[in-house]
Amino acid sequence: xxxxxxxxxxxxxxxxxxxxGDFLTRLQPYYPVEVIEVKAxxxxxxxxxxxxxxxxxxxxxxxxxxxxxxxxxGTQISSEELSGKIAAAGNAGTRxxxxxxxxxxxxxxxxxxxxxxxxxxxxxxxxxxxxxxFVLEQLxxxxxxxxxxxxxx
Numbered sequence: 769x770x771x772x773x774x775x776x777x778x779x780x781x782x783x784x785x786x787x788x789g790d791f792l793t794r795l796q797p798y799y800p801v802e803v804i805e806v807k808a809x810x811x812x813x814x815x816x817x818x819x820x821x822x823x824x825x826x827x828x829x830x831x832x833x834x835x836x837x838x839x840x841x842g843t844q845i846s847s848e849e850l851s852g853k854i855a856a857a858g859n860a861g862t863r864x865x866x867x868x869x870x871x872x873x874x875x876x877x878x879x880x881x882x883x884x885x886x887x888x889x890x891x892x893x894x895x896x897x898x899x900x901x902f903v904l905e906q907l908x909x910x911x912x913x914x915x916x917x918x919x920x921x
């Protein structure tokens with residue numbers, strides 16, 4: 769199964785970019801992972817920005833993708849549960865799992881409607897750059913759990 773991350777905006781902080789790059793490299797033996805960045809709509813009214821960003825994101829999501837939206841209002845799961853959900857998606861024949869990280873203003877309703885699952889990393893509000901880093905780390909952790917390999921304690 770292929771995993772794609774579609775994220776609004778670029779990672780600007782070097783330390784976050786380095787961590788993301790590290791986890792992308794670590795993930796390669798487990799899943800082909802691709803990160804797509806779409807342009808953020810900063811300076812607009814929040815509702816307009818969210819709608820514009822949602823349209824750019826949805827253009828990157830194929831009809832047959834399983835799409836998970838990252839949103840603090842979603843379901844919080846453990847690393848073990850994440851590993852099981854990813855395995856279940858692959859076992860169900862999902863060819864590509866697309867994880868969507870919305871922009872600074874959050875996710876528009878269009879993204880929520882398209883989402884097959886809404887996943888919350890935390891009830892805390894996180895910088896979306898950090899959310900990308902945390903998602904990549906959790907994907908790596910989930911892969912290690914699935915193969916019963918050391919990393920997860």
